[in-house]
Amino acid sequence: MGEFSGNVIVVTGASEGIGRALCEALAPERPRLVLAARNAERLESLAGACRAAGAETLVVPCDLESEAECRALIDRAVEHFGRLDTLVANAGRTMWARADEIRETAVFRSVMELNYFSVVWLTLAALPHLKATRGRLVPVASVAGLTGVPERSGYCASKHAVIGFFDALRIELADSGVTVTTVCPDFVVTEIHRRALDGEGRPLSASPMQEARIMTAAECAALMVPAIAARRRMLITSTRGKLGRLMKLIAPRLIDRIAARAIAERK
Numbered sequence: 001m002g003e004f005s006g007n008v009i010v011v012t013g014a015s016e017g018i019g020r021a022l023c024e025a026l027a028p029e030r031p032r033l034v035l036a037a038r039n040a041e042r043l044e045s046l047a048g049a050c051r052a053a054g055a056e057t058l059v060v061p062c063d064l065e066s067e068a069e070c071r072a073l074i075d076r077a078v079e080h081f082g083r084l085d086t087l088v089a090n091a092g093r094t095m096w097a098r099a100d101e102i103r104e105t106a107v108f109r110s111v112m113e114l115n116y117f118s119v120v121w122l123t124l125a126a127l128p129h130l131k132a133t134r135g136r137l138v139p140v141a142s143v144a145g146l147t148g149v150p151e152r153s154g155y156c157a158s159k160h161a162v163i164g165f166f167d168a169l170r171i172e173l174a175d176s177g178v179t180v181t182t183v184c185p186d187f188v189v190t191e192i193h194r195r196a197l198d199g200e201g202r203p204l205s206a207s208p209m210q211e212a213r214i215m216t217a218a219e220c221a222a223l224m225v226p227a228i229a230a231r232r233r234m235l236i237t238s239t240r241g242k243l244g245r246l247m248k249l250i251a252p253r254l255i256d257r258i259a260a261r262a263i264a265e266r267k
Contacts, residue, residue: 003029004029004030004031006032007032008032008034008077008081008082009026009033009085009086009088010034010036010073010074010077010084010086010087010122011033011035011036012036012064012073012090012091013036013091013092013140014033014090015037015038015039015042015043016037016039017188018090018140018185018217018220018224019088020046020217021217021218021220022090022221022224023035023055024046024049024050024053024221025218025224027049027050027053027054029054029055030054030055030056031055032056032058033050033058034057034076034077034080035047035050035057035059036060036062036073036091037062037091039061043059043060043061044059058081060076060077064091064114064121064122065113065118067121070121070122071121071125073122074087074122078129083133084126084129085130085133086130087126087130087135087137088140089119089122089137089138089139090140091118092158093110093111093114093115093196094152094197095111095154095155096152096197096198097151097198098150098151098199099153101199102199103200104199104201106201107197107199107201108154108157110201111155111157112161115155115158115162116162116165119165120165123137130178131176134176134178136181136231137166137169137178137180138182139163139165139166139180139182140183140185141162141166141183142155142156142159142184143185143237143241144156145158145162145163145184146163146236147245147248148259149259149263150263152263163182163184166180166182167182179231180233181228181232181233181234182233182234182235183224183237184234184236184237184241185215185220185237186214186215186237186238186241187214188214188215188217188219188237215238220237223235223237240262244258
């Protein structure tokens with residue numbers, strides 16, 4: 001039996017990208033997966049694939065920019081399965097624009113609402129249930145939450161906020177049995193880049209990344225599963241990210257140049 005056999009796991013942003021790949025990677029361990037996102041059709045497709053692989057599933061279409069719907073998602077999961085073991089807060093959006101080129105400042109609020117506030121709302125709703133099971137919190141942040149990345153200032157701010165929130169919460173939960181595994185992916189091939197907001201607040205429609213040169217969502221999920229199982233404090237999915245976190249302290253100007261080059265080369 002796997003580490004997650006019978007575990008009730010809520011995964012937000014499950015309809016595509018990292019969230020979908022993670023559910024597919026977990027399914028053979030026969031967990032009880034609560035699949036949350038806005039697109040019901042894609043969630044149902046994923047649910048069928050996960051059931052075929054051995055998981056039980058519950059599909060909950062929802063808008064995570066609503067605090068009420070965040071709380072309702074957790075309530076629905078516990079009502080249906082009777083408990084909650086893991087919350088994977090994965091849903092998010094990004095933006096691509098220099099700060100001095102942004103004309104629609106609502107971009108910053110939009111990114112922060114989904115990437116940070118929804119995660120806080122979900123976590124607060126989930127905590128009483130996770131304390132009862134000595135469960136897991138798994139916020140999906142980003143390497144961009146560890147250092148600055150040009151043209152993604154709003155996204156970086158939201159992910160820095162996520163990391164700061166969970167660093168503080170981890171200390172508060174030290175005696176509760178609830179653990180925090182913060183996941184910091186580097187660039188990953190997902191739909192988030194195609195839906196990224198430009199300086200006018202409009203979706204880009206096409207990915208700005210050289211996708212053949214970056215990690216796939218399945219590769220990212222394969223790293224996440226053992227890290228979550230082991231209750232690791234943090235998972236950084238690339239060597240560049242690991243070195244960047246260290247070098248930011250001892251050679252910050254070098255990291256600035258590396259970040260600028262990575263964006264210029266889109267990899």
